[in-house]
Every structure is written in structure tokens, then in C-alpha cells.
Amino acid sequence: MSEVSTREWLLSDQPSSRRQAKLGQAYRTWSQLRRNKLAMVGLGIVVVLILMAIFANLVAPFDPLRGGDLRTERLLPPSWINLMGTDDQARDIFSRIVHGSRLTLMVVAMVAIIATPIGLAVGTTAGYFGGWVDTVLMRITDIFLAFPRLILALAFVAALGPGIENAIIAIAITSWPPYARLARAETMTIRDTDYIAAIRLQGARSPRIIWGHVVPLCMSSVIVRVTLDMAGIILTAAGLGFLGLGAQPPQPEWGAMIASGRRFLIDFWWVATMPGIAIFVVSLGFNLLGDGLRDVLDPKGEK
Amino acid sequence: MSALVEIRDLAVTFGHGANEVRAVRGVSLDVAVGESFGIVGESGSGKSTVLRAICGLAPVASGEIRIEGETLKKPRKRAFYREVQMVFQDPYASLHPRHTVDKVLSEPLAIHGFDDAEARIERALNDVGLGKGFRFRFPHQLSGGQRQRVAIARALILEPRILLLDEPTSALDASIQAEVLNLLDALRAERGLTYLLVSHDLAVVAHMCERLLVMQHGEVVEELSREALQNRAAQAEYTKDLLIASEGFKGI
Numbered sequence: 001m002s003e004v005s006t007r008e009w010l011l012s013d014q015p016s017s018r019r020q021a022k023l024g025q026a027y028r029t030w031s032q033l034r035r036n037k038l039a040m041v042g043l044g045i046v047v048v049l050i051l052m053a054i055f056a057n058l059v060a061p062f063d064p065l066r067g068g069d070l071r072t073e074r075l076l077p078p079s080w081i082n083l084m085g086t087d088d089q090a091r092d093i094f095s096r097i098v099h100g101s102r103l104t105l106m107v108v109a110m111v112a113i114i115a116t117p118i119g120l121a122v123g124t125t126a127g128y129f130g131g132w133v134d135t136v137l138m139r140i141t142d143i144f145l146a147f148p149r150l151i152l153a154l155a156f157v158a159a160l161g162p163g164i165e166n167a168i169i170a171i172a173i174t175s176w177p178p179y180a181r182l183a184r185a186e187t188m189t190i191r192d193t194d195y196i197a198a199i200r201l202q203g204a205r206s207p208r209i210i211w212g213h214v215v216p217l218c219m220s221s222v223i224v225r226v227t228l229d230m231a232g233i234i235l236t237a238a239g240l241g242f243l244g245l246g247a248q249p250p251q252p253e254w255g256a257m258i259a260s261g262r263r264f265l266i267d268f269w270w271v272a273t274m275p276g277i278a279i280f281v282v283s284l285g286f287n288l289l290g291d292g293l294r295d296v297l298d299p300k301g302e303k
Numbered sequence: 304m305s306a307l308v309e310i311r312d313l314a315v316t317f318g319h320g321a322n323e324v325r326a327v328r329g330v331s332l333d334v335a336v337g338e339s340f341g342i343v344g345e346s347g348s349g350k351s352t353v354l355r356a357i358c359g360l361a362p363v364a365s366g367e368i369r370i371e372g373e374t375l376k377k378p379r380k381r382a383f384y385r386e387v388q389m390v391f392q393d394p395y396a397s398l399h400p401r402h403t404v405d406k407v408l409s410e411p412l413a414i415h416g417f418d419d420a421e422a423r424i425e426r427a428l429n430d431v432g433l434g435k436g437f438r439f440r441f442p443h444q445l446s447g448g449q450r451q452r453v454a455i456a457r458a459l460i461l462e463p464r465i466l467l468l469d470e471p472t473s474a475l476d477a478s479i480q481a482e483v484l485n486l487l488d489a490l491r492a493e494r495g496l497t498y499l500l501v502s503h504d505l506a507v508v509a510h511m512c513e514r515l516l517v518m519q520h521g522e523v524v525e526e527l528s529r530e531a532l533q534n535r536a537a538q539a540e541y542t543k544d545l546l547i548a549s550e551g552f553k554g555i
Contacts, residue, residue: 014436021439194397202411203384216401
């Protein structure tokens with residue numbers, strides 16, 4: 001066993017344990033993804049974002065909330081000391097963007113954690129049972145789909161007060177319906193297959209079939225969709241921040257930073273542009289990764 | 304000879320109103336313990352639907368299905384699935400694409416709360432002629448014949464007495480067909496299983512079954528014994544046509 005290289009062990013035709021089979025499968029997916037250059041660029045951007053968020057204290061040279069001398073250090077152009085210049089409060093924009101990545105990542109992660117399971121559960125249940133269950137669940141989905149995100153966010157802000165948490169809830173509540181529809185469509189093609197009939201014949205009950213047999217097959221297309229939606233989620237969060245409904249000052253949220261910089265966009269372009277570039281790069285990263293994942297994970301793409 | 308499976312005037316109807324399709328009309332049959340019973344017919348004759356009706360996968364409009372004299376009710380009881388199992392036609396469609404062989408075989412054991420899962424899985428794989436090396440493979444790492452063996456192992460792991468075989472070899476090429484049929488024969492002899500085999504291939508049925516039922520357009524045409532089939536002693540026109548069709552290539 002020690003003679004065999006890790007690669008051979010992973011690609012073995014005859015895995016000898018559950019773990020080896022699973023790791024082998026993961027490795028095959030990974031090596032397929034690795035061949036897609038653009039997806040790797042996307043993955044790189046996402047990894048950098050994650051590392052930046054984790055090590056924000058080490059990466060950022062200045063305090064993101066407390067500015068320098070207001071008389072001499074306001075609105076300085078980009079330089080070697082302030083890589084992206086400073087804003088109207090004499091705060092280092094680079095440091096703020098680095099710390100802002102935490103907020104961005106939190107929004108993305110929270111929305112994904114809240115919205116994906118709801119969408120999967122509703123969609124697979126509706127698709128599996130069909131009939132009136134399907135009708136009721138899908139009409140509820142339609143109702144949620146009809147909520148305009150920003151208006152709902154406004155309602156949340158009115159009810160609960162402005163803040164990034166309420167923005168997250170508002171985005172999560174309005175972003176699960178597409179996943180539900182996707183999962184339902186997938187489920188409807190899966191539910192009549194022989195392997196579902198087979199497991200039904202072994203006496204499995206519906207919850208077991210849905211979670212153990214249907215969801216794993218819907219998972220990949222939903223993951224792809226969620227990844228592709230990440231960019232939209234980041235933009236919505238930034239938009240809410242821009243309107244003053246999301247993160248509140250002095251939090252270094254990228255959308256809010258653009259909003260505060262727009263007053264002097266002509267004279268001091270970097271204040272609004274730098275966070276804009278950050279949003280652009282991260283959104284692009286998620287999109288590239290999502291596209292790559294679709295090529296690898298989407299069962300319809302498989303040969 | 305007591306009947307293990309009894310079907311009386313079974314009718315299966317799909318859809319409503321204008322879209323109504325009466326797939327099976329008034330089919331009756333008896334299968335004795337340890338017997339191998341065949342149902343033959345062309346595509347759309349309702350032969351597979353009879354099997355699906357037995358397992359509760361097709362909507363029974365009227366008639367009765369009895370196992371050991373007990374009428375089956377909908378939904379089927381859990382004990383039913385330990386008595387009756389099914390092997391599907393297409394081994395490429397009947398295995399979950401994301402589950403390893405191990406997972407496929409351990410699911411039924413988990414559902415029915417068997418405790419010695421490890422030993423049972425290994426035994427089941429051995430019984431169908433697959434070694435340990437296959438246990439953690441995914442379906443896409445298996446050939447068609449190997450997949451069908453896994454499907455048979457899955458059906459047998461609950462130790463049923465009745466096995467419903469829905470064209471178990473029609474998706475396989477000729478050499479593997481014989482292999483799988485011989486395996487099924489051996490398993491039946493070894494365990495005293497009762498088979499209900501559906502096929503469009505008279506040769507397969509003649510090889511496997513002691514008695515057979517010929518179906519057309521959802522109705523029974525006639526019932527024959529193996530000897531009658533081998534002596535070409537069919538009564539109905541349709542069966543004679545089938546016999547001639549199955550000989551089609553032999554004369555060339």
C-alpha cells in the first residue's frame with residue numbers, strides 16, 4: 001500500500017473503503033475543474049477574498065475605522081503609503097476594503113446558508129410529491145418571487161432598524177425561490193426513474209428518498225446556481241449599503257463606501273472607484289468559478 | 304400446489320377522461336411456490352405494468368392481487384418489501400448515479416434495520432459473482448452486466464421469496480445475457496425463489512420459465528407450459544405469430 005502514490009490511490013478502480021471512493025470522486029471532479037483556466041482564476045479570487053477576510057488584521061496597514069490627521073491626510077491620492085488613497089475621513093481605503101471583505105463574505109455565506117436549504121427543501125418536496133403539495137408550495141414560491149428585494153429590505157429596515165443583518169435576511173428571503181424552482185424541475189425528472197422506484201420498492205419512506213436520493217442529484221445544479229448568484233448577492237448587498245439600508249457607517253462595507261465617495265467622484269475619483277473595483281473583481285471571481293463548476297458538476301454536461 | 308402469487312381480474316388504468324389508457328385489462332394468473340412464471344408480449348402489451356402493479360408502482364383500477372392468500376393493500380406494508388423484490392430492465396437507469404455499490408446495498412439494510420450489514424453486503428456481492436473490489440465503485444465504473452448483478456444483489460439482500468424480473472437481460476448484449484440468466488437460474492435453485500419474469504424474448508422465457516402467459520394489448524392471449532412452447536403447440540394465432548417471429552433468424 002505504501003508503494004502506491006496518492007494519485008493512484010485516489011484514482012483506483014477498486015477503492016477499498018467508503019472514504020477512498022468519496023475522495024477519489026472528489027479528486028476526479030477537482031482535476032476536471034483544474035483543467036478550466038478561467039475557473040481557476042475565479043477560484044483564486046475567491047480564495048484570496050477568504051484569506052483576506054481571515055487575516056484582515058495582518059493585511060490591512062491602517063485602522064479601517066479611525067482615520068489619520070483630518071487636516072493633512074484627507075482625500076490623498078493613491079501612493080505607496082496609502083495604496084488606494086484615503087477618504088474624506090482620512091481613512092486608508094485599502095485597509096477599509098480589506099476589512100470590508102469580511103462583511104462581503106459574511107453576506108454571501110449567510111445568504112447561501114439560509115437560502116439554499118430552504119430552496120432545496122421546498123423544491124424537492126414540491127417536485128417529488130406533485131399534486132396539491134406542488135401547487136401550494138409553488139404558489140408560495142411565486143409570492144416570494146414577486147417581492148422586490150429593495151422594497152422588502154426597506155420594510156425590514158422600517159421594522160427592525162437598518163443594519164447588515166437585516167439586509168442579509170431580506171436578501172435571503174428573496175433569493176431562495178429560484179433554487180426551489182430549479183430543484184423542483186430536477187426532481188420531476190428524477191422522481192420517475194427506476195432507481196427511485198427501486199428504493200421505494202425497498203420500503204423507504206418519502207423523507208429518506210428525498211434527502212438521501214433526490215437531493216444529492218439536485219445539489220450540483222443548485223450549487224452552480226448559488227455560485228453564479230453570489231455576484232448578484234454581493235451587488236444587492238452593495239446596493240443596499242449604497243442606499244444606506246445595509247451596513248451602517250463607519251462599517252467598511254463596499255457599497256456604502258461607494259455611496260460616501262460619490263459626492264466627490266469628479267475631483268477624488270479613487271474614493272468611489274476602489275471599492276467599485278473590489279466589487280467587480282469579486283463578482284467576476286464568483287461568476288468564473290460558477291461557470292467552471294457548472295461544466296464539472298452539472299449532470300447534463302456529463303458524457 | 305398452492306399459489307404464492309394470485310392475480311384476479313387485474314385492471315390498470317392510467318390517466319383520466321380522454322387521456323385514459325387501459326394498460327392492463329382483466330389479467331388473472333397463479334404462480335406456485337418455487338415456480339418460474341413468464342409473461343411474454345410485445346412492447347406496450349402491459350406485461351411490465353402487471354409487475355409494477357404487484358409492487359404498487361402502477362394504479363390498480365380493479366381486481367385483486369394476493370400473496371399467500373392475503374390481499375395486498377395500498378400502501379404496501381413494510382413486510383411486503385421483504386417478501387417481494389424487483390429487478391428492473393435497464394441497469395443503466397436502475398442504479399443511483401451518485402451512490403457506490405456499497406451505498407446501494409446498505410440502504411435496504413438500513414431501512415429494515417438489519418444489524419450485520421457488513422457481512423450481508425459481502426455475502427450479497429459474492430452471491431452474484433462480484434468480488435470485494437466492486438464494493439466501493441460507482442455505477443459509472445461498472446459494465447452493464449456488472450450493474451445488473453448489483454441490481455440483482457440489491458433485490459436479494461432483503462432475502463425475498465418472490466423476485467419480479469422486468470426484462471432483466473434485454474438491455475445487455477448476448478454473451479452477458481446468458482451469464483445473467485444462468486446466475487438467476489442458479490440463485491433460484493439455491494434459494495427456492497419464485498420468479499415472475501417479463502420478457503419479449505421467447506427464447507429467454509423458454510429457458511427460464513416452466514409456464515408462461517402471452518399478453519397482447521393489455522389482455523391475456525393464452526397460457527402455455529414450457530413443453531407446449533417447445534412443441535410449438537400454441538392455440539392462439541398471436542402466439543403462433545410470435546413463435547414464427549422468434550424463429551425468423553434461425554432459417555437464414
